[in-house]
Amino acid sequence: MQARRVHGPQSYASSSSTASTSPLSGKGPESPQAASEAGFTAGQLPEAVPFDEILSASARERHCSPCCCASKRTAQLVVHTFRRSRQRRCEWRRLDIVLAAPSAEVAAEWVARINGALRQAHQRPGALLVLVNPFGGARRARRTWQRTAEPILEAAGARSVVVETERAGHARELVEGLSAAELESYDGIVAVGGDGLFQEALNGLLAVRGSGGKAGVAAERMRLGHIPAGSTDAVACSLHGTRCATTAALHIALGDRTALDVMRVDTEDGGHRFAACVGSYGYMGDLMALSERMRWLGPGRYGLAGALTLLRGRAYGAAVSLLPAEPARAGARLECRSPCALCGACGAAPAAAAAEFQARSHRALGEGTWRHVEGRFRSVMVAVSPCRSDMSARGLAPWAHLADGRLTLVLVRECSTLQYLRFLTSIPRHGVEPGRFGFVEVAECTAVQIWPRGHESRWNLDGELLSDNRLTVRVHRGLVSVFARGVE
Numbered sequence: 206m207q208a209r210r211v212h213g214p215q216s217y218a219s220s221s222s223t224a225s226t227s228p229l230s231g232k233g234p235e236s237p238q239a240a241s242e243a244g245f246t247a248g249q250l251p252e253a254v255p256f257d258e259i260l261s262a263s264a265r266e267r268h269c270s271p272c273c274c275a276s277k278r279t280a281q282l283v284v285h286t287f288r289r290s291r292q293r294r295c296e297w298r299r300l301d302i303v304l305a306a307p308s309a310e311v312a313a314e315w316v317a318r319i320n321g322a323l324r325q326a327h328q329r330p331g332a333l334l335v336l337v338n339p340f341g342g343a344r345r346a347r348r349t350w351q352r353t354a355e356p357i358l359e360a361a362g363a364r365s366v367v368v369e370t371e372r373a374g375h376a377r378e379l380v381e382g383l384s385a386a387e388l389e390s391y392d393g394i395v396a397v398g399g400d401g402l403f404q405e406a407l408n409g410l411l412a413v414r415g416s417g418g419k420a421g422v423a424a425e426r427m428r429l430g431h432i433p434a435g436s437t438d439a440v441a442c443s444l445h446g447t448r449c450a451t452t453a454a455l456h457i458a459l460g461d462r463t464a465l466d467v468m469r470v471d472t473e474d475g476g477h478r479f480a481a482c483v484g485s486y487g488y489m490g491d492l493m494a495l496s497e498r499m500r501w502l503g504p505g506r507y508g509l510a511g512a513l514t515l516l517r518g519r520a521y522g523a524a525v526s527l528l529p530a531e532p533a534r535a536g537a538r539l540e541c542r543s544p545c546a547l548c549g550a551c552g553a554a555p556a557a558a559a560a561e562f563q564a565r566s567h568r569a570l571g572e573g574t575w576r577h578v579e580g581r582f583r584s585v586m587v588a589v590s591p592c593r594s595d596m597s598a599r600g601l602a603p604w605a606h607l608a609d610g611r612l613t614l615v616l617v618r619e620c621s622t623l624q625y626l627r628f629l630t631s632i633p634r635h636g637v638e639p640g641r642f643g644f645v646e647v648a649e650c651t652a653v654q655i656w657p658r659g660h661e662s663r664w665n666l667d668g669e670l671l672s673d674n675r676l677t678v679r680v681h682r683g684l685v686s687v688f689a690r691g692v693e
């Protein structure tokens with residue numbers, strides 16, 4: 206099929222063509238209904254749907270409405286696609302466009318043509334390993350999967366092997382234990398849960414890649430997806446600009462691919478972990494340690510733990526060494542938006558990134574002039590992505606990108622509780638902006654070492670607490686591929 210677009214009912218409304226040219230008529234009784242279900246009035250139906258935004262097509266037969274001829278059946282072609290929210294383009298809703306066909310044969314022919322052409326789209330996933338954490342967030346991951354994500358992936362013809370995690374660490378074990386043959390049979394791994402679950406899948410995948418061999422090679426082409434069903438879901442928000450499970454599932458179903466920076470965190474005890482969002486010490490570490498003891502409260506525990514931690518007003522001594530990033534190019538202070546020139550330059554090249562990853566993980570930290578800072582801090586944060594959430598649309602680090610090879614280091618020096626509260630309350634609207642507060646320093650770097658001095662807090666890495674506080678963090682540009690295209 207040559208056509209790259211499938212026209213909506215309006216385009217055909219006045220058409221009386223035959224099956225070989227324009228076989229479908231939008232005059233069917235279902236068209237206005239489909240329009241209103243999707244939130245359009247009849248006159249606002251999309252005039253054209255880009256072919257690569259179609260999930261699939263199906264045919265069906267319906268009885269005519271009673272006012273017409275009740276015994277007569279009409280054939281319909283249903284185009285399964287999505288629409289963008291008028292308020293927020295990055296938020297997508299499912300849309301089924303129903304077109305009346307002159308006969309069941311014509312509808313079936315169009316279904317075969319459309320689905321046949323879609324099968325040629327190699328970026329679309331054929332099979333996925335789906336990890337569901339039934340205990341993450343408000344315990345809605347199973348429902349989110351069954352009601353929202355699974356029907357979308359089914360509509361796109363993706364086969365899913367679903368595993369519910371049974372304990373902390375289970376997702377990582379499952380991914381790490383995949384054989385080369387199993388890895389080859391999947392096109393991606395999807396975490397349905399929070400950032401912690403995504404981090405487990407990420408660490409499992411990178412452990413396989415790091416081990417080399419056939420499995421390591423098979424793991425390199427694997428994409429990761431995050432369907433948000435946790436407490437914060439900063440990964441999904443940073444990738445898509447919204448914490449909407451439908452949107453995340455649609456990006457997976459369409460086979461979107463973009464590269465994602467990952468930070469590697471080495472601890473003094475010899476262990477290491479990878480993370481895709483943020484590591485924080487001080488306020489956020491204390492908050493997480495306290496909220497873990499309140500898990501029975503559900504996501505509401507974060508608010509209570511945050512207030513208590515704020516009132517305690519603790520600051521911690523630390524020595525920080527950082528390797529500054531190359532100065533930003535003129536005009537580079539742009540928020541990461543799809544298509545992003547900075548992230549696009551990374552080229553979503555997993556093979557190249559993997560080679561660099563192998564080399565750098567066994568090498569001393571990069572060359573350059575290190576800068577040293579020592580003092581007492583309310584908070585130290587290292588972000589590798591914008592870290593968006595539904596509380597902070599621009600993200601904690603609004604100028605951070607998905608794949609620009611930079612870390613954003615935030616040092617919040619000891620200050621009064623009121624000053625810290627002002628800093629915290631500015632984040633939802635502005636994120637952490639350089640120069641906004643005199644007691645906050647923001648620096649872009651490629652590596653950072655942090656050594657506590659005196660009384661210690663805990664490191665909170667993408668929502669998980671670390672057992673060792675002496676860290677070295679470095680960024681690996683575009684290390685993994687994810688089912689995303691960035692924020693539209």
Ligand SMILES: Nc1ncnc2c1ncn2[C@@H]1O[C@H](COP(=O)(O)OP(=O)(O)OP(=O)(O)O)[C@@H](O)[C@H]1O
Pocket residue numbers: 338339340341342343370371372373374375397398399400401402403405434435436437438439667668669
């Ligand atoms: N069946 C399970 N029982 C208990 N814990 C689990 C189970 N499955 C996974 N986990 C652990 O729960 C942790 C938190 O889960 P998850 O990240 O899905 O939700 P969350 O912490 O509520 O959300 P967020 O990370 O977005 O704040 C994961 O790191 C994982 O180790």
